[in-house]
Amino acid sequence: DTGVSQDPRHKITKRGQNVTFRCDPISEHNRLYWYRQTLGQGPEFLTYFQNEAQLEKSRLLSDRFSAERPKGSFSTLEIQRTEQGDSAMYLCASSSPGTGEQFFGPGTRLTVL
Amino acid sequence: QQQVKQSPQSLIVQKGGISIINCAYENTAFDYFPWYQQFPGKGPALLIAIRPDVSEKKEGRFTISFNKSAKQFSLHIMDSQPGDSATYFCAASLGGSYNTDKLIFGTGTRLQVFP
Numbered sequence: 001d002t003g004v005s006q007d008p009r010h011k012i013t014k015r016g017q018n019v020t021f022r023c024d025p026i027s028e029h030n031r032l033y034w035y036r037q038t039l040g041q042g043p044e045f046l047t048y049f050q051n052e053a054q055l056e057k058s059r060l061l062s063d064r065f066s067a068e069r070p071k072g073s074f075s076t077l078e079i080q081r082t083e084q085g086d087s088a089m090y091l092c093a094s095s096s097p098g099t100g101e102q103f104f105g106p107g108t109r110l111t112v113l
Numbered sequence: 114q115q116q117v118k119q120s121p122q123s124l125i126v127q128k129g130g131i132s133i134i135n136c137a138y139e140n141t142a143f144d145y146f147p148w149y150q151q152f153p154g155k156g157p158a159l160l161i162a163i164r165p166d167v168s169e170k171k172e173g174r175f176t177i178s179f180n181k182s183a184k185q186f187s188l189h190i191m192d193s194q195p196g197d198s199a200t201y202f203c204a205a206s207l208g209g210s211y212n213t214d215k216l217i218f219g220t221g222t223r224l225q226v227f228p
Binding site for chain 1: 213
């Protein structure tokens with residue numbers, strides 16, 4: 001399978017704990033995006049990378065959120081001190097520059113108790 | 114100005130009918146307009162996309178109509194099938210000189226196709 005993969009698919013955690021999600025993009029894609037989707041809403045942009053450089057961050061991305069893409073391949077999204085409002089589906093997408101076509105992974109569903 | 118407004122919120126269509134979903138935008142700098150299909154528990158899947166230099170694009174049973182002057186675009190699903198039952202999202206992005214192609218999504222339309 002050469003699509004975008006995300007791990008884990010589901011995560012249940014207690015308020016105040018830290019969580020980390022991983023995204024592996026399509027291998028030839030150098031752009032990688034993180035979005036958050038809450039129930040009944042469209043995905044909202046969080047941040048994106050071109051290769052290892054983080055080029056844009058949304059105001060939605062509070063100080064508790066950090067994303068990395070150390071070697072320009074996979075990416076991690078960490079949420080520190082989780083809050084119940086962080087419960088959502090976290091989606092990763094990748095694209096080649098210039099095409100505009102973003103391909104999404106299956107998402108990681110986070111539940112904060 | 115960054116919003117994309119989508120309607121209707123939900124749509125019920127009989128098998129074989131035409132499903133039509135509409136989106137409107139304000140920012141004339143948007144230059145890429147994709148539609149995504151999402152099934153429950155899955156990530157969005159790119160269905161079809163258009164750029165503002167054309168007024169219509171067709172791929173199989175799916176057609177995008179684009180009206181640049183009205184700042185509106187729509188998705189038409191011909192011969193709708195029960196397997197098309199899903200949530201559909203329109204989106205828009207800046208590009209080119211803005212050096213960003215983050216997608217701004219609409220709020221989604223839940224389509225149900227009955228046999």
